[in-house]
Amino acid sequence: MDEITGGEALIRSLELEGVEVIFGLPGGAILPVYDPLLDSPIRHILVRHEQGAGHMAEGYAHVTGRPGVAMVTSGPGATNIVTPLCDAFMDSIPMVVITGQVPTKAIGSDAFQECDTTGITLSVTKHNFLVTSAEEIPWTIRAAFHIARTGRPGPVLVDVPKDVVDPKNPNSRMRWYWPDEVDLPGYKPTVQGHPRKIQEAAELISRSVRPVIYAGGGILKARASEALLELAELTGIPVVTTLMARGAFPDDHELALGMPGMHGNYTAVTAMQKCDLLIALGSRFDDRVTGNPATFARDAKVIHVDIDPAELGKVRTPDVPIVGDCRVVIEQLVEAIRKMGGRDCQPDRSEWMATIRDWQRRYPLRYEPSLPGEDLKPQFVIEQIRDHTPDDTIVSVGVGQHQMWASQYWRFRHPHTFVCSGGLGTMGFAIPAAIGAKVGRPDRMVWAIDGDGCFQMTAQELVTATCERIPIKVAVLNNAYLGMVRQWQELFYEERYSEVYLSPDIPDYVKWAEAMGCEAMRVETPEEVGPAIEKANEIDDRPVVVEFRVDTREKVYPMVPAGASNDDIILGPAISKGSEDHD
Amino acid sequence: MNAAQHHTLSVLVENKAGVLARVAGLFARRGFNIYSLAVAPTEDERFSRITVVVDVESAPLEQVRKQLFKLINVIEIQELAPGDSIERELLMATVRAEGAQRSQVIELTAVFGGKVLDVGHDELLVSLEDVPERVDDFEDLLRPFGIVNLQRTGRIALPKLRKVPPVRSARAASS
Numbered sequence: 001m002d003e004i005t006g007g008e009a010l011i012r013s014l015e016l017e018g019v020e021v022i023f024g025l026p027g028g029a030i031l032p033v034y035d036p037l038l039d040s041p042i043r044h045i046l047v048r049h050e051q052g053a054g055h056m057a058e059g060y061a062h063v064t065g066r067p068g069v070a071m072v073t074s075g076p077g078a079t080n081i082v083t084p085l086c087d088a089f090m091d092s093i094p095m096v097v098i099t100g101q102v103p104t105k106a107i108g109s110d111a112f113q114e115c116d117t118t119g120i121t122l123s124v125t126k127h128n129f130l131v132t133s134a135e136e137i138p139w140t141i142r143a144a145f146h147i148a149r150t151g152r153p154g155p156v157l158v159d160v161p162k163d164v165v166d167p168k169n170p171n172s173r174m175r176w177y178w179p180d181e182v183d184l185p186g187y188k189p190t191v192q193g194h195p196r197k198i199q200e201a202a203e204l205i206s207r208s209v210r211p212v213i214y215a216g217g218g219i220l221k222a223r224a225s226e227a228l229l230e231l232a233e234l235t236g237i238p239v240v241t242t243l244m245a246r247g248a249f250p251d252d253h254e255l256a257l258g259m260p261g262m263h264g265n266y267t268a269v270t271a272m273q274k275c276d277l278l279i280a281l282g283s284r285f286d287d288r289v290t291g292n293p294a295t296f297a298r299d300a301k302v303i304h305v306d307i308d309p310a311e312l313g314k315v316r317t318p319d320v321p322i323v324g325d326c327r328v329v330i331e332q333l334v335e336a337i338r339k340m341g342g343r344d345c346q347p348d349r350s351e352w353m354a355t356i357r358d359w360q361r362r363y364p365l366r367y368e369p370s371l372p373g374e375d376l377k378p379q380f381v382i383e384q385i386r387d388h389t390p391d392d393t394i395v396s397v398g399v400g401q402h403q404m405w406a407s408q409y410w411r412f413r414h415p416h417t418f419v420c421s422g423g424l425g426t427m428g429f430a431i432p433a434a435i436g437a438k439v440g441r442p443d444r445m446v447w448a449i450d451g452d453g454c455f456q457m458t459a460q461e462l463v464t465a466t467c468e469r470i471p472i473k474v475a476v477l478n479n480a481y482l483g484m485v486r487q488w489q490e491l492f493y494e495e496r497y498s499e500v501y502l503s504p505d506i507p508d509y510v511k512w513a514e515a516m517g518c519e520a521m522r523v524e525t526p527e528e529v530g531p532a533i534e535k536a537n538e539i540d541d542r543p544v545v546v547e548f549r550v551d552t553r554e555k556v557y558p559m560v561p562a563g564a565s566n567d568d569i570i571l572g573p574a575i576s577k578g579s580e581d582h583d
Numbered sequence: 584m585n586a587a588q589h590h591t592l593s594v595l596v597e598n599k600a601g602v603l604a605r606v607a608g609l610f611a612r613r614g615f616n617i618y619s620l621a622v623a624p625t626e627d628e629r630f631s632r633i634t635v636v637v638d639v640e641s642a643p644l645e646q647v648r649k650q651l652f653k654l655i656n657v658i659e660i661q662e663l664a665p666g667d668s669i670e671r672e673l674l675m676a677t678v679r680a681e682g683a684q685r686s687q688v689i690e691l692t693a694v695f696g697g698k699v700l701d702v703g704h705d706e707l708l709v710s711l712e713d714v715p716e717r718v719d720d721f722e723d724l725l726r727p728f729g730i731v732n733l734q735r736t737g738r739i740a741l742p743k744l745r746k747v748p749p750v751r752s753a754r755a756a757s758s
């Protein structure tokens with residue numbers, strides 16, 4: 001057994017966990033770990049702000065399914081990464097964050113750049129560790145990765161005091177070892193569904209005449225897209241995909257209903273309201289989906305499958321609760337339904353499907369195209385990007401109107417192609433997440449669709465992308481406003497626009513992007529849109545930013561106002577008009 | 584405390600730094616007041632047992648119980664129904680006891696089965712270990728003498744060894 005330092009042990013542990021890339025930024029407390037990194041094959045991406053490192057790690061995890069890794073220093077480095085930790089916690093993203101800490105003896109003394117990192121992050125991590133001796137490092141890293149990627153995935157933080165990694169300090173001396181397994185007596189996620197519950201669920205499914213599958217982000221986390229397709233096709237049950245599940249079921253499938261919720265399409269929202277059986281798979285009955293929970297899917301029996309027992313019954317008491325891994329449970333369900341006779345044992349659901357088809361025909365997503373000389377419609381821009389890129393393109397989004405339009409108007413055909421901050425709704429997510437996604441899937445085209453407000457929060461990471469030659473494409477939908485907030489003020493605050501106006505021209509997005517080493521374009525007319533996207537697609541040696549000047553007044557519809565019932569969905573002028581055409 | 588909302592949880596946790604903060608944090612985050620909390624290592628030094636009494640309705644408690652169980656350091660959670668468990672609490676109090684009061688305090692302590700731990704010129708330090716309700720009574724009766732210092736441990740509890748079968752099931756078994 002060789003004697004090494006804690007810093008070397010940390011890097012060696014990361015290598016053994018299969019880490020290929022770390023996003024981070026050094027500082028005094030973490031320096032002793034950055035030194036052995038120079039001799040490691042692990043790629044390091046130097047960010048410009050630690051928030052960027054965290055979101056990059058998330059983007060990487062979104063598209064690869066492997067934990068993203070970020071490493072930052074103590075104090076301000078650690079506090080800067082709290083937002084991504086919370087984001088990953090809300091969206092169940094596997095992530096491991098390593099933070100430097102002041103030396104063991106100084107902890108608690110308000111030393112320079114000290115903060116109580118484990119205390120601050122207690123409620124936004126799946127678990128966190130404060131390492132107290134060099135010997136603990138291999139075991140802790142092993143445990144951190146195990147916890148991050150198993151069960152309900154989530155972020156894990158490892159806080160490492162400087163002395164236990166510093167080669168000049170005797171506290172960092174240790175005998176190297178690698179644990180075969182981690183002993184965590186309180187941590188045993190349930191993977192298999194209980195056979196009796198599976199049977200009960202299969203029977204409910206084969207009795208219901210108006211069923212809907214409510215697929216959530218858990219489908220993607222469990223790599224259960226294929227299993228979901230099999231279940232839907234075996235039973236002929238239509239599928240809604242939540243914001244976090246976009247891509248989990250192909251949008252061009254005849255059973256696809258698209259996104260439900262506050263800005264979901266009419267059919268997805270209403271099918272859930274009117275169904276007699278809701279098959280919730282890896283979805284958590286978020287208030288953005290249910291609207292007022294008291295009136296949500298009133299007549300439905302509920303089968304709820306989740307790896308996290310705390311989700312079952314949290315919002316809605318299920319008739320059949322099943323704890324287990326989504327993929328495994330769906331496979332068990334498929335088998336049980338097959339045994340009962342598959343499609344042959346199902347009731348006639350043609351009336352239900354006819355009703356759904358009728359809604360789809362009458363209330364499709366629609367917007368008014370712009371008249372000549374008017375500003376671009378943001379929905380049109382998104383459709384154009386969609387139509388001018390390969391269908392396995394990865395899209396990341398910020399938070400706001402553009403995020404909702406992207407989810408509505410993109411057509412997802414592959415899992416893990418939509419990278420989105422759902423639970424926390426973090427402005428500034430799109431660009432760093434796109435960078436992380438491109439690092440994880442360099443073979444794919446990656447577009448970030450961002451709002452002008454969001455862009456200004458983390459755009460500096462484009463410097464990172466340029467320097468590291470990560471050729472992402474960015475569409476900034478410049479509507480000169482914090483658009484989503486403006487929409488709420490317009491609809492619910494009598495058009496009193498308090499503090500939502502951003503200048504359309506300051507900053508000059510083209511110059512800014514160029515200053516960061518990007519190729520940059522400004523697009524103002526519909527004719528320019530397609531060619532600009534084509535041109536952006538061809539540039540592969542640096543990031544590209546395309547600024548689209550879009551209509552300020554455009555709103556996201558349909559909309560269920562916060563706290564209202566899904567029955568009271570507002571269609572908006574374009575969709576209402578469309579439905580009249582049919583009546 | 585409203586008995587319908589009184590719940591005693593016995594939580595076995597890993598004996599590690601910060602675990603108590605994690606457990607207490609889950610209650611705090613939801614604005615639940617912890618009525619009493621006691622924690623100490625168990626027979627196995629790797630583990631500690633936390634006895635926590637909270638005053639909430641069952642439904643929210645069920646959610647906290649599930650969230651608690653998600654904590655990596657939590658090994659086991661048991662809800663202890665008052666009838667099925669033995670509860671104890673320890674009280675120590677310094678009580679004013681001058682002149683004639685002195686013997687009254689000593690007598691009261693003896694009646695409750697408590698102990699006089701220390702004697703001063705005009706104060707007594709007494710203790711009582713009993714079920715929480717009896718400890719409440721003792722505290723009430725001490726108060727008129729003048730309590731100078733009071734410390735209670737919060738309750739600890741373990742399940743009863745032999746549970747008396749409920750009447751209905753006993754009858755069902757005989758028929």
Ligand SMILES: Cc1ncc(C[n+]2csc(CCOP(=O)(O)OP(=O)(O)O)c2C)c(N)n1
Pocket residue numbers: 398399400401402403425426427450451452453454455477479481482483484485
């Ligand atoms: C960090 C952060 N701050 C504030 C908000 C609240 N918020 C939600 S959407 C939004 C406006 C976003 O504006 P923009 O990026 O221009 O996108 P748009 O809605 O115009 O598409 C704001 C301020 C948030 N989600 N995140």
